[in-house]
Amino acid sequence: MGKGLLVVILGLGIIISILEINLNANTNQGFKTTVDYYDDMQARLISNSGIEIYLEKLREDKTLSGTFNDNPLMSGSYDISISGPDTALKLKSIGKFSGVNHTSMILAKRIPIVPPGVNSSVYISSTNLSINFNGNVDISGNDHDMNGNPTAGTSLPGVGVNKASDSAYVVNNIKPKITKAITGSGGTPSVATIPDTTDWDQVTQNIIFAADYTLPTGTYSSGTSLGTETDPKITYVNGDVNFTGTSEGYGIMVVNGNLTLSGQFTFYGIIIVYGQSQITVQLTGNSTVYGATMFVGQSVDVKAAAGNATLYYCSAAINNARLNLKSSRFKILSWWE
Numbered sequence: 001m002g003k004g005l006l007v008v009i010l011g012l013g014i015i016i017s018i019l020e021i022n023l024n025a026n027t028n029q030g031f032k033t034t035v036d037y038y039d040d041m042q043a044r045l046i047s048n049s050g051i052e053i054y055l056e057k058l059r060e061d062k063t064l065s066g067t068f069n070d071n072p073l074m075s076g077s078y079d080i081s082i083s084g085p086d087t088a089l090k091l092k093s094i095g096k097f098s099g100v101n102h103t104s105m106i107l108a109k110r111i112p113i114v115p116p117g118v119n120s121s122v123y124i125s126s127t128n129l130s131i132n133f134n135g136n137v138d139i140s141g142n143d144h145d146m147n148g149n150p151t152a153g154t155s156l157p158g159v160g161v162n163k164a165s166d167s168a169y170v171v172n173n174i175k176p177k178i179t180k181a182i183t184g185s186g187g188t189p190s191v192a193t194i195p196d197t198t199d200w201d202q203v204t205q206n207i208i209f210a211a212d213y214t215l216p217t218g219t220y221s222s223g224t225s226l227g228t229e230t231d232p233k234i235t236y237v238n239g240d241v242n243f244t245g246t247s248e249g250y251g252i253m254v255v256n257g258n259l260t261l262s263g264q265f266t267f268y269g270i271i272i273v274y275g276q277s278q279i280t281v282q283l284t285g286n287s288t289v290y291g292a293t294m295f296v297g298q299s300v301d302v303k304a305a306a307g308n309a310t311l312y313y314c315s316a317a318i319n320n321a322r323l324n325l326k327s328s329r330f331k332i333l334s335w336w337e
Helices: 002-060 164-173 200-209 315-324
Strands: 066-073 076-083 089-097 100-110 122-125 128-133 136-140 159-161 191-193 213-220 233-243 248-255 259-261 266-274 278-285 288-296 299-313 330-336
Touching (some): 002 066, 002 076, 002 089, 122 299, 128 164, 159 164, 164 191, 200 233, 200 248, 259 266, 266 278, 266 315, 278 288
Parallel strands (some): 122 159, 128 299, 213 233, 233 248, 233 259, 259 278, 266 288, 278 299, 288 299
Antiparallel strands (some): 066 076, 089 100
């Protein structure tokens, strides 16, 4: 009886030992599985975060491309490469964490800038319009090239307003020598009523989001370059601004404040002066806009002092901006991991 009991006890001991060994092995394996899962997930998170980070960098630097290695992130790192045109941008990110690598790739394209529709050389949308022209202002809705020469393009009104009363005001209350200089479709003076259905908040905010240059309130004189013909830019001015001296710009400019154009300032493209309340636009010197200008606010006061301001519709300058400006928004076409 005693020997039988001893055999049973020894057998149970062996079984318990085996169970303990298996339990420990399973525990160790489970722990390893947990650690491996964490490392895999962390490498994946780093890889995907790398793509998000560089999409933001691409928003700010629209010419960014190439390979960028060993970017530290979350106790790991990632390598990323950017290639392809704006219509098919390829980003490849390799996240690295604790000896584990994870690769993510996306194909994306920039969403084109959508400028407002152009319906006249000068468009004014306001509930309280004031115009005071004392200098020589030449406004034309006839199409011109980027040197100011007339072309055979479609003509638009020289001045567009959003109320019939404003149209009558422009025709009847501006000096005759000025109204005769407003040329374009419909005869002289070329003034048309064009109801405003534009969501100016949405239009301007989308353009501002993609701004290449953001300028504070101030005076900008000779030497100020706001893009070129081959590389137009989006300029956002947050406040009152005076462009003077011999300077020029290409693309789209949004001014959230008062605008003064003086000296020999020349702009090729679209200028939008936009404010929630009162805005004042002053044209002095020999300032010139080839493209279109838009003044939008509850109260708009347009003044022209001594000088020879020129505001010509130019489809070539507008199309140059539309074709060559880059937005800061992307559409993800595909994502692989």
